[in-house]
Amino acid sequence: MTPMMAQYLKIKSDHPGAILFYRMGDFYEMFFDDAVAAAAALDIALTKRGKHEGADIPMCGVPVHAAEGYLLTLTRKGFRVAICEQLENPAEAKKRGYKAVVKRGVTRVVTPGTLTEDSLLDARRHNYLAAWAEIRGTGALAWVDISTGEMTVAPCKRVMLPHLLSRLSPPEILCPDALEPELRGMAEETGAALVPLGAASFDSESGQARLKALYAVASLDAFGQFDRVETAALGALVNYLEITQKGKLPLIRPPVREAPGGAMAIDAATRRNLEITQSLSGGRNGSLLATVDRTVTAGGARLLERRLSAPSQDLAEIRDRHDAVEALLDNPRLRDDLRDALKRAPDMDRALSRLSLDRGGPRDLTALRDGLAQAGTIAAMLPDDLPERLVRAAQDLLGHEALTDLLDEALVADPPLLARDGGFVATGYDTALDEARTLRDKGRGLIAGLQAQYTKLTGIGSLKVKHNNVLGYFVETPATHSTRMTSEPLTETFIHRQTTANAIRFTTVELSELERGLLNAGSHALELEKQIFARLCRACLDTAASIGHAARALAEIDLTTGFADLAAGSDWTRPRMEDSRAFDVRAGRHPVVEAALARQSGASFVANDCALSAEDDGAAICLLTGPNMAGKSTWLRQNALIALLAQSGAFVPAREARIGTVSQLFSRVGAADDLARGRSTFMVEMVETAAILNQADTRALVILDEIGRGTATYDGLSIAWATLEHLHNVNRCRALFATHYHEMTTLAEKLDHASNATVAVKDWEGEVIFLHEVRPGAADRSYGVQVAKLAGLPAPVIARARQVLETLEAGDREGGKRAPMLDDLPLFAAPPPPAPVVEKTHPAVDRLAEVQPDQLTPIQALSLLYELRGMVRDG
Numbered sequence: 001m002t003p004m005m006a007q008y009l010k011i012k013s014d015h016p017g018a019i020l021f022y023r024m025g026d027f028y029e030m031f032f033d034d035a036v037a038a039a040a041a042l043d044i045a046l047t048k049r050g051k052h053e054g055a056d057i058p059m060c061g062v063p064v065h066a067a068e069g070y071l072l073t074l075t076r077k078g079f080r081v082a083i084c085e086q087l088e089n090p091a092e093a094k095k096r097g098y099k100a101v102v103k104r105g106v107t108r109v110v111t112p113g114t115l116t117e118d119s120l121l122d123a124r125r126h127n128y129l130a131a132w133a134e135i136r137g138t139g140a141l142a143w144v145d146i147s148t149g150e151m152t153v154a155p156c157k158r159v160m161l162p163h164l165l166s167r168l169s170p171p172e173i174l175c176p177d178a179l180e181p182e183l184r185g186m187a188e189e190t191g192a193a194l195v196p197l198g199a200a201s202f203d204s205e206s207g208q209a210r211l212k213a214l215y216a217v218a219s220l221d222a223f224g225q226f227d228r229v230e231t232a233a234l235g236a237l238v239n240y241l242e243i244t245q246k247g248k249l250p251l252i253r254p255p256v257r258e259a260p261g262g263a264m265a266i267d268a269a270t271r272r273n274l275e276i277t278q279s280l281s282g283g284r285n286g287s288l289l290a291t292v293d294r295t296v297t298a299g300g301a302r303l304l305e306r307r308l309s310a311p312s313q314d315l316a317e318i319r320d321r322h323d324a325v326e327a328l329l330d331n332p333r334l335r336d337d338l339r340d341a342l343k344r345a346p347d348m349d350r351a352l353s354r355l356s357l358d359r360g361g362p363r364d365l366t367a368l369r370d371g372l373a374q375a376g377t378i379a380a381m382l383p384d385d386l387p388e389r390l391v392r393a394a395q396d397l398l399g400h401e402a403l404t405d406l407l408d409e410a411l412v413a414d415p416p417l418l419a420r421d422g423g424f425v426a427t428g429y430d431t432a433l434d435e436a437r438t439l440r441d442k443g444r445g446l447i448a449g450l451q452a453q454y455t456k457l458t459g460i461g462s463l464k465v466k467h468n469n470v471l472g473y474f475v476e477t478p479a480t481h482s483t484r485m486t487s488e489p490l491t492e493t494f495i496h497r498q499t500t501a502n503a504i505r506f507t508t509v510e511l512s513e514l515e516r517g518l519l520n521a522g523s524h525a526l527e528l529e530k531q532i533f534a535r536l537c538r539a540c541l542d543t544a545a546s547i548g549h550a551a552r553a554l555a556e557i558d559l560t561t562g563f564a565d566l567a568a569g570s571d572w573t574r575p576r577m578e579d580s581r582a583f584d585v586r587a588g589r590h591p592v593v594e595a596a597l598a599r600q601s602g603a604s605f606v607a608n609d610c611a612l613s614a615e616d617d618g619a620a621i622c623l624l625t626g627p628n629m630a631g632k633s634t635w636l637r638q639n640a641l642i643a644l645l646a647q648s649g650a651f652v653p654a655r656e657a658r659i660g661t662v663s664q665l666f667s668r669v670g671a672a673d674d675l676a677r678g679r680s681t682f683m684v685e686m687v688e689t690a691a692i693l694n695q696a697d698t699r700a701l702v703i704l705d706e707i708g709r710g711t712a713t714y715d716g717l718s719i720a721w722a723t724l725e726h727l728h729n730v731n732r733c734r735a736l737f738a739t740h741y742h743e744m745t746t747l748a749e750k751l752d753h754a755s756n757a758t759v760a761v762k763d764w765e766g767e768v769i770f771l772h773e774v775r776p777g778a779a780d781r782s783y784g785v786q787v788a789k790l791a792g793l794p795a796p797v798i799a800r801a802r803q804v805l806e807t808l809e810a811g812d813r814e815g816g817k818r819a820p821m822l823d824d825l826p827l828f829a830a831p832p833p834p835a836p837v838v839e840k841t842h843p844a845v846d847r848l849a850e851v852q853p854d855q856l857t858p859i860q861a862l863s864l865l866y867e868l869r870g871m872v873r874d875g
């Protein structure tokens with residue numbers, strides 16, 4: 001075995017669960033199974049290199065300069081990648097002996113939850129790493145976004161874990177290895193990679209020690225009270241970061257404990273149904289988030305996603321948010337100015353995080369310089385008679401003059417991406433650097449001057465002084481001059497280096513000396529720039545906490561301005577929030593459907609009321625019936641979204657709204673297939689309904705859309721019936737219930753707190769016209785057949801359906817004789833012949849058909865002729 005392969009195998013054995021990117025010069029190489037897996041995942045060529053134990057060693061590689069793209073693909077596919085770098089250059093290794101292998105070591109393990117590079121992240125979304133801990137039946141989930149430094153922990157029961165995961169969608173979840181089998185299915189459902197760790201990672205005592213060390217504090221009390229299981233989850237996160245970042249810990253803000261009951265509870269199915277951050281087709285387009293997003297900064301966009309994913313239940317907090325939106329709504333000039341200024345504020349959170357991990361570049365420094373300068377400008381724009389929330393944000397933006405002055409003085413306006421090549425420190429900032437640069441530039445000038453000197457000496461006009469990475473500086477002439485150049489007296493000056501097909505290359509003593517001087521000056525300048533870079537990074541990291549506050553304040557101002565802009569542009573209103581169980585919306589609209597209608601056809605959305613206030617300790621249930629396509633689902637969802645938007649801090653698409661805070665939001669749609677989970681349509685529907693009936697409290701808002709439709713009519717009706725009774729009598733919550741079972745409308749008479757509503761349509765010459773108006777009362781019929789006709793079902797099928805429907809309805813009228821009547825309808829009767837296409841004939845032809853020529857007098861015949869001609873002329 002070669003010494004290099006021995007080194008590879010040793011390093012690989014320390015990282016069994018990751019693909020090892022083994023640095024060899026300008027490439028990261030992969031070997032053995034890693035190579036096979038990576039070649040398939042990355043669609044690159046699999047080759048071989050040497051033999052191990054008699055068999056070929058599979059190998060593949062990616063160029064270092066393009067590695068980020070490949071890392072992205074691998075992490076998206078759920079792989080972890082250990083980056084193994086050369087820790088010395090080959091010359092240093094050679095000093096140890098001819099056969100010495102270059103020292104290598106893993107500098108970082110790239111995993112889906114620990115990304116920081118802009119190119120690997122979506123700027124407008126969070127990227128969370130989560131850890132689940134359990135101690136004697138109590139559980140806690142902790143999560144951190146290392147690209148922004150936010151870390152949170154929440155106590156959580158195991159049954160509620162899927163809901164929390166669906167809110168955060170972390171790409172990677174850590175868990176104690178003993179729990180892995182139980183959690184695997186759950187992780188797969190959320191699309192996360194599950195990483196089992198040994199029990200030691202989750203030990204609460206060591207967790208506490210790790211956290212204390214991280215924040216350099218003697219006790220965690222200053223950050224709040226964390227119980228054992230919460231400390232265990234937080235400690236596991238920190239431990240994992242230590243392992244993957246190889247001791248270089250990112251900047252992490254003190255953990256925030258999310259109290260149970262702080263956020264409106266929304267489970268995974270509800271999130272899917274309401275298409276809050278993702279549409280049913282999977283993308284962001286068509287979601288509520290995409291429709292209401294008017295933010296102009298990445299931080300603002302991330303905050304919006306957080307707020308919509310976890311609306312508040314805290315009345316004071318919600319009113320506070322609305323106050324701020326209202327103030328900016330009333331001040332359009334200020335709003336426009338703020339938005340213009342915010343557009344120029346870079347993403348400081350992510351820049352800071354990269355700097356803390358030594359992964360930053362000069363552009364991260366200028367992001368902080370420009371961001372903090374912009375923060376100052378924005379603070380100056382905010383008058384101090386604004387609501388408390390905005391005044392507080394304005395204060396957080398201030399106080400960074402010293403750092404901005406420093407960065408301003410030290411950096412050029414548009415620096416290069418990497419610190420490696422230098423060229424980012426401004427002239428005039430550091431005298432030693434300026435001198436080194438002058439020397440370097442002078443050297444370049446002198447070398448350029450040599451060309452003229454040598455042209456004169458040789459008399460060869462085409463002689464050039466050139467540079468490449470292999471030879472450095474050299475003199476080149478066309479090959480035709482080779483004899484002259486390699487004979488006396490020119491050989492006294494020119495030393496031959498290389499002959500190519502067309503040219504011949506030389507060096508000279510003078511050129512080499514100048515080059516050495518230039519290289520020395522150049523590397524000295526570079527060294528100085530690197531030192532300055534490190535100093536500037538330290539200066540930024542020393543004030544990291546207050547930069548973080550400024551970044552958060554910018555996000556808050558951006559979100560508030562965005563909400564105000566949305567309210568102004570879309571005619572939204574401030575909801576009146578109460579500590580009650582009111583739900584009274586006047587002229588409400590569905591923001592996403594309204595926007596889609598405006599985009600597609602320019603049609604306007606019909607606004608509808610919803611009076612669903614619950615009194616005393618009773619329920620408030622509205623049973624909605626109405627034809628297919630009338631707008632039932634739209635109405636149901638728009639009311640859920642109005643509650644969600646209101647508690648997120650936004651205004652709502654309605655003329656007026658009075659809402660008592662909602663604790664839990666549930667939304668279910670009957671019968672959506674879930675083949676991936678191997679459950680039948682109906683099973684899914686029932687599991688989800690059961691979850692609501694078991695959990696909904698009196699402050700919940702429940703939306704059930706055609707529950708029961710996935711089974712036979714009578715079973716479905718019975719289940720829907722019993723479900724509604726349970727919601728009314730036991731859960732006693734606010735609920736909207738849409739159904740096609742008209743039989744259920746009688747329930748409204750039987751139950752005290754239930755009412756009927758319907759969506760109006762007009763029947764016009766057998767065609768259905770949708771009015772989209774929700775009114776009190778029950779629907780008379782479904783118009784399913786008419787809707788089917790609109791959808792283009794073949795005419796014979798429609799005709800047959802009408803026939804069946806009439807028979808069934810006749811049976812109903814005669815008192816439940818449904819079955820016998822159906823028997824009368826031969827099931828396999830030949831389909832009725834297609835209705836003959838009746839072409840409308842001209843009235844003149846009809847008139848002519850009536851004529852009996854034998855009974856006409858000549859005069860009558862003549863006048864008939866005139867009459868017919870008249871009819872034809874009139875058209």
Ligand SMILES: Nc1ncnc2c1ncn2[C@@H]1O[C@H](COP(=O)(O)OP(=O)(O)OP(=O)(O)O)[C@@H](O)[C@H]1O
Pocket residue numbers: 593597604605606607608626627628629630631632633634635772773
């Ligand atoms: N208030 C409204 N104003 C204008 N158009 C509307 C309104 N409500 C719904 N629509 C339009 O009608 C379409 C159908 O609405 P929706 O899906 O809510 O009907 P539905 O009654 O639930 O139908 P089904 O019973 O077949 O599921 C929507 O896609 C939308 O284009």
